[in-house]
Amino acid sequence: MTRRPTVVEVAQLAGVSIASVSRVLSGKSARRDTEDRVRAAASELGYVPDATGRALKMGSTLQVALAVDDVGNPVYTEMMQGVEQGLGGTGARLVVSSTGHDLDDLVAYVRGLGRGHADALVISPLQRSPELVDALVHSPVPVVVVGDVGEGVPVDTVRTDSRAGVLLAHRHLVGTGRSRIAFVNGPAGTSPGRARREGYLEACVESGLAPEVVEADAFTVAAGEDAWARVAALSGRRRPDAVIAGNDLLAFGVMRGALSAGRRLPRQLAVVGIDDTQFARVFSPSLTSVSLGARERGRLAAELLLDRLASPGRDARTVRVEPRLEVRESSAPVVEAVRTPGAKRSS
Amino acid sequence: MTRRPTVVEVAQLAGVSIASVSRVLSGKSARRDTEDRVRAAASELGYVPDATGRALKMGSTLQVALAVDDVGNPVYTEMMQGVEQGLGGTGARLVVSSTGHDLDDLVAYVRGLGRGHADALVISPLQRSPELVDALVHSPVPVVVVGDVGEGVPVDTVRTDSRAGVLLAHRHLVGTGRSRIAFVNGPAGTSPGRARREGYLEACVESGLAPEVVEADAFTVAAGEDAWARVAALSGRRRPDAVIAGNDLLAFGVMRGALSAGRRLPRQLAVVGIDDTQFARVFSPSLTSVSLGARERGRLAAELLLDRLASPGRDARTVRVEPRLEVRESSAPVVEAVRTPGAKRSS
DNA sequence: TTGTAGGCGTTATCAT
DNA sequence: ATGATAACGCCTACAA
Secondary structure, eight states: OOOOOOHHHHHHHHTSOHHHHHHHHTTOOOOHHHHHHHHHHHHHHTOOOOHHHHHHHHTOOSEEEEEESOTTSHHHHHHHHHHHHHHGGGOOEEEEEEOOSOHHHHHHHHHHGGGOSOSEEEEEOSOOOHHHHHHHHTOSSOEEEESOOOTTOSSEEEEEOHHHHHHHHHHHHHHTTOOOEEEEEOOTTSHHHHHHHHHHHHHHHHHTOOOOEEEOSSSSHHHHHHHHHHHHTOOSSSOOOEEEESSHHHHHHHHHHHHHTTOOTTTTOEEEEESOOTTTTTSSSOOEEEEOOHHHHHHHHHHHHHHHHHOTTSOOOEEEEOOEEEOOGGGOOOOOOOSSTTSOOOO | OOOOOOHHHHHHHHTSOHHHHHHHHTTOOOOHHHHHHHHHHHHHHTOOOOHHHHHHHHTOOSEEEEEESOTTSHHHHHHHHHHHHHHGGGOOEEEEEEOOSOHHHHHHHHHHGGGOSOSEEEEEOSOOOHHHHHHHHTOSSOEEEESOOOTTOSSEEEEEOHHHHHHHHHHHHHHTTOOOEEEEEOOTTSHHHHHHHHHHHHHHHHHTOOOOEEEOSSSSHHHHHHHHHHHHTOOSSSOOOEEEESSHHHHHHHHHHHHHTTOOTTTTOEEEEESOOTTTTTSSSOOEEEEOOHHHHHHHHHHHHHHHHHOTTSOOOEEEEOOEEEOOGGGOOOOEEOSSTTOOEEO
């Protein structure tokens, strides 16, 4: 809680001008003698250049803003770690906003970014509106969108294909003997919600299975648990023997609900999540999940950003991360029970 | 990516002086006419005051730095949410640093905070050194420590009593019939590691049970899984029938390891975690855990901070959050199966 | 090599 | 009520 010294005081103590102080401290050449005295004075006073003054002069804050929907979702902390990693040694600080679900707030946030507290923005919006897209395109600072901002919008983007991700999951389940595969989607009003729904419906057509979609009202564990109740209530002769969930949190909720209801996992019910968050492998049974490379997308976003800052004029670019299915215990193949000799038996 | 307008341009367009612009926009009284023209000009140009310019003038950045060990640990994202909540409507932004384990880096970070990119610092260090304490005490900005910074150090602090937390856990396990309770601690070189170890040893004295400590080399799931192997290798006639873990991540690792090894949870092994992170209730079996009120501690830290900013001169203050045991499935009581009337048998 | 001086965008003081 | 101007702390032409 001590007041901080400025260049002026360092200069006085060293007996030189403030220009010399600044020069020495930013590594420009100076006479040996001056350099020594400046360094001595600076370290005696504990001088550290003020970030604000420098930012004002240089027009850059050394800060990157990161806006995600919900920091409580591990997929976003993983993305955040990716961004940090991608920013690497640039010394940039990360200003994190958990923007929540309100689209207007998000737009206001992006506009307010004009306030210049960050040199750039990495944003991963769950929803988009024309206003948001407009705000992103006209942002005063470079923007990288992780997610879906629409085709042809001139903004750097890191995309993945969660539609294809759901296809992977569905094929895997069909291939391992599941025949009634329900889909617990997140809110259909979100971009991932729409894309994943599409993938599911496409997979149903491909496989000839009847689509059964339950829509959760958020991408959370609680919403997943709630959705499970509706899956369990689906009518029909046979119960659903598999669930694809819109993300890992929903999948955890479904598993929790199913286990509480006495279902055997994975024997009676297979579950597949999306995002492959760090807890997927830890859960019991461990959760088969479609990795969308959150950490890698974060890293790529940071790289795109650094590249953009280096060449502001270049055209917008889109990089893609392919979904990858991580098979674990929660989707173990159906084993056929033996009745007659020659067949296999379930344990 | 458009350049941002400044007060000067707004003033020109409105036909007034920059002083009037600033006045109107900060809500001071002005002639109706001037006010209208300024507002019109500002909104036409899409003017938003520059955060850096304002920060330089006002000497405050409207930013709060948050330094935690590992954002990948849900306990810290919960703390972060608490800080956000406690900051409430102040409009302060959160600059997050995942400082990692290196103590020197942490000290450098606190010193570097002198660079003035934040008005205050909330820090939750895993370890402390004299250098760190010194840096915190002499920090140029107000500091709130969430955790243990030592007695009598003049820094605002939010504490909890994880020693007592472990006692709660141990008594609970003893009370529900467990008789060989091992402790999987995090690194003993950390403050929580030391405090929790102490609590465990104290509980062993209290209960008369022999202490058995396995030290994991980090507070992570992987380290917990690894530690499980060492618990399983403990010699003795009976196996350990309970494990207290240094935090939830370690507990998850232990559960994972134990389940993979074929142990029945909670029948053959009870597990209790610490932190009560959001996934504790989701895991299967759900994890009994000692809540240390991470979110509340974050909120309290923010409040302490706001209070300190309001009255910089006041004495350092310490607020406490009491640990609370959340009993769940992973520590279900030992059930005694009946063989012969009156006799007991463990199942 | 060094010092002087101007300006980044803002707010606030002090005249008017 | 309003306008001119100084100042916040820094960097960097430009001049010496």
